[in-house]
Amino acid sequence: MSRLPLAAATIFLSCLPAHASDQWLPVREISLEVQTGSPLDFSPLLPNETIDAGHRLIAGPTGQLAFAEAPEKPVRMLCASLAWSPASGGFPDHDGADRYARQLALHGYNIARLHFTDASLMFGRQEDFDFDPETVDRIHYLLAALKRNGIHWIMDGLSSPRGAYGGYDDRWDASGNLKLQLHFDEEAFAHWRTLQEKFLARINPYTGVAPIRDEALALVILANENGIEFDGVVHDRPGKPPYDPALALPFNRWLQKRYASTEALAKAWGDLEDDERLEAASVKLPADRYADTPRLRDLQAFIVEVERSSAARMSKTLRDLGYKGLISTYNNWPTVQTGLSRRDLEAVTMNTYHDWVGGYSPGSSLLQASSIADSANYVRMVAAARWFGKPFVVSEYDHLFWNRYRYEAGLVMPAYAALQGWDVLCRHGHGPIALAYGEPYPHKKAMLPYAIALDPVARAGETLAALVYRRGDVATSGITIPFAVRGEDDLGEDMQAREPEQLTDLALVGRIGLKRSDPSRLEIGVAQPRNQASADILAEFRDIGILPAGNATDIERGLYESDTGEIVLQRATGQLRVATPSTEAAAFSSLREPIDLGILRIERSDGNGLVALSALDTPATLANSRRFLLIFATDAQNTGMIFRDSEEKVITDFGRLPVLIRKGEVDLSLSRSAVKWKLSPIGLDGTVHSPVESGAGPISFRLSNDAPDGPTTYFLLEFE
Incomplete structure (x- = not known):
């Protein structure tokens, strides 16, 4: 393990705010490359298939992702978001790409989304389509490295509103209206088409085939977040008409x-x-997008028709270029209107965030709210945007830094994504991992929103997601609850209308999604108009035996139990509990009494956080395994962070490295015993350090993240 010299550590500690010096522990690792064979190397647990014609991803007969050679067998894809820019280091050189791709495979990723590649290709370029040759080479080499490691690709046909036009230095901003023009302007459409021809259809010398014809390219998002209404909201300015x-x-x-x-x-x-x-x-x-009128209702119907036509036209362009993979677009906003626009897509992609942050500038703010406190609304919103019978891809999600409850994301989203049976899960960021702390780029000098790689809390969550979601530790629901969709008749006068929250909470019990249906013929599910209540629907499910009679869900009390019995959300106590044969975990904002998960019992905690125990042996069962990964995540901040308020909602200065982990302790016990057992801290790079606890017989110990070799979120529990 790379270790800071004592003098450097003393300097770091002297820089801490006085009130926090005994509460926050500086991370000591520099290298973050996980060692092969370490407990954090998931490649033996989650091996990636060689990508060839038989392992091309397709939509299987039930609409779930599958390999072409086994269309009946759904596969879950854990996605690495690669949204690099010069500020975060850009695309790596060849050696860096090889190391990075290998690390992604070790972490359990089997698909990657390349985002804003158009901006990177055109950074600093003055002429249209004058791609930077070094960036082209680096992207091509990275794609080949990902493929060699069994990692498929998702790519945007367009990310930047500036497209491939030359002469712009604001390519990562919302400036520019190309996404809107694509729907109406022939020159804009021709520009988009040429971009696909010059990049996606260009031969990659490291694979010998153009990306658009490569088996590794699983999904193209025609244009990121290109809905007409959303584009208008993004460009809203005081005194400006709401619609272009x-x-x-x-x-x-x-x-x-x-x-x-x-x-x-x-x-x-x-x-x-x-x-x-x-x-x-x-x-x-309309003069006001928020004043409900018949004019707005017709505008919605118009937008639906335009967006469906645009998607069909752009899709045909890709097909004419030889593309055989899946196509999607309109990957955000779960409104009734956008749901209708997505109705005929081959796959549905959605972005969602909890406690959204608008930027990095001083004065940026968030709510410091728990996602469990609103019953995982950011999950439920996108669950209600899914169309049954199509692959469903979460192309972006995050519970953003510096929210102190973001430890929840590592359990809330992957657990419910698994329950829903979603196909791809992608936590958004510049990149999901970093090879080291201290890289000399502006966005790598401190933890930031939309940058999970440096955040030990987010990284612990992604580690757990690889097991809970991709490995399949949480089972898919056996209940399917369709939300009937008639078509244009479902549009009202409210442009922002979405599925009611009092019905989307059904996603915490069973699978929900949209389905074309005549409501009068809907035997089970949510009819139109949406005047039912979740409690009544669940009562009917109990009466006819679809939902187990003992299911503890009590909507008035904010208590939700999945039909599988594996997930329990308690809104009032701020707790989410997961108990499966392979993983037991809890995220909690308070712990007034012990949490008994079955094998694992959390007796006491000195603060909020996430605790998870996962079996590492094969077969992976907590009852029989002898090696376990124990995750304990609290909070993390940068050194020298400054806020404008005592509740830490408004940022003044993001601070700098080293990252500080909030000190925490939990008392744990297991219902198993062993002749001998030991507990060893695992560094953030996978290094197993000397045991800090050991014993014989019953297993009970106090776990502190203040380990002798530095704070960590990982521990290895071993039985002899």
């Missing part, structure tokens, strides 16, 4: 096809102004 004038003429032409005359339109809307004439194409766009 580019929508006006196409909207008028659409209205002309729908209504016979101005009089017919006036009768339907009831609010036409004197200068609005359908025949003159002078009907105005």
